[in-house]
Amino acid sequence: MSEIIKTEAIVLRKINFGDSSRIALFYSKDFGKISGIIKGARSSKSKIGSMVDTINLLQLVLYKKDAREVQLISEVDLIKHFSHIKDDYQKLKYATAIIELLTTMTSENEHNIKLFDGTVRILTLLDSSDENPQLLFVKYFFFFLKEIGYEFQIEHCNVCGKKIQLGDQASYNYETGLICAECRADRLTNFNFTEELFELLICLNSKRNNIKYSEKDLDLIMIMLEKFLMYQLHEFKGLKAFNLN
Ligand SMILES: [Zn+2]
Known part of the structure; x- marks a missing residue:
């Protein structure tokens, strides 16, 4: 059985998969660290490919199956892309360190809403203050x-x-x-x-x-x-x- 779930997520890492898909690792609000595949993300008609980029904050719709290691993502919406962070070497360095902490120090499927909200807050401050x-x-x-x-x-x-x-x-x-x-x-x-x-x-x-x-x-x-x-x-x-x- 799979459930259709909507959750916010920060992109930690992305890799291309097959001819047109992309697999990404996310830190999500409701499930902590999860991996997901977006089929067709890299086709020329898809805007999703550019949204699924490291540090971006997205809204995902996914078919979640607990037994599956990589979840199937059906919809992606961009919430924030933190453009000032990406334009500034110093900001990017510290944002990258935040992404690294989440990638290496949190466990898959272990959610922590306070950590998620705190991370979005700090990325927003890095970007805009x-x-x-x-x-x-x-x-x-x-x-x-x-x-x-x-x-x-x-x-x-x-x-x-x-x-x-x-x-x-x-x-x-x-x-x-x-x-x-x-x-x-x-x-x-x-x-x-x-x-x-x-x-x-x-x-x-x-x-x-x-x-x-x-x-x-x-x-x-x-x-x-x-x-x-x-x-x-x-x-x-x-x-x-x-x-x-
Ligand atoms: Zn003492």
Whole structure:
């Protein structure tokens, strides 16, 4: 039995298939990551071929069969194509990293509406606002980690559980995460936070706008998050989007 389903989806990847079809990997609102085939997508009469392009937000109608690995897509409508992202190298780099996180770190058929909505929101901001693309990405990275179950927590020492507040000495160890001054004494640390860096970490995890930051601190936090994920998940080898420079 197959059901006819309508869902919104972000295109993660596309490949040509046969003479005229296209297969794509999507992150969908209702089913998480799914693959689908669009027959005839590349024929000259079809507008669908250009819609099914990486990063685009689409509305899909599909015949969903749980036993099938690749779903049959019968209708495609374009909701957003994020043209400013595609015109701007910096924006594109961070959007590509977002697509990469969804592709490599989420499971097929595991939906998470909050993650889907948060991703659409960040892509929309990347596309239409003047905010620093790296700042937007780092905020998204914290949100993403939390949504996939690897929250990078910054309130308590990860060893003794003591609350760490702004102004306290805080350090970081890739294995344990954030640690307090006392626990720092008997273990190796990768680095100690300056007050500015720790404040930035807190701001990035709040809903605050107008965040003050230096590029250097933002770079440092991004590296820390990437390494944090590598430690949590050994199959994660870092984001390729950043190694293309
Ligand atoms: Zn401690």
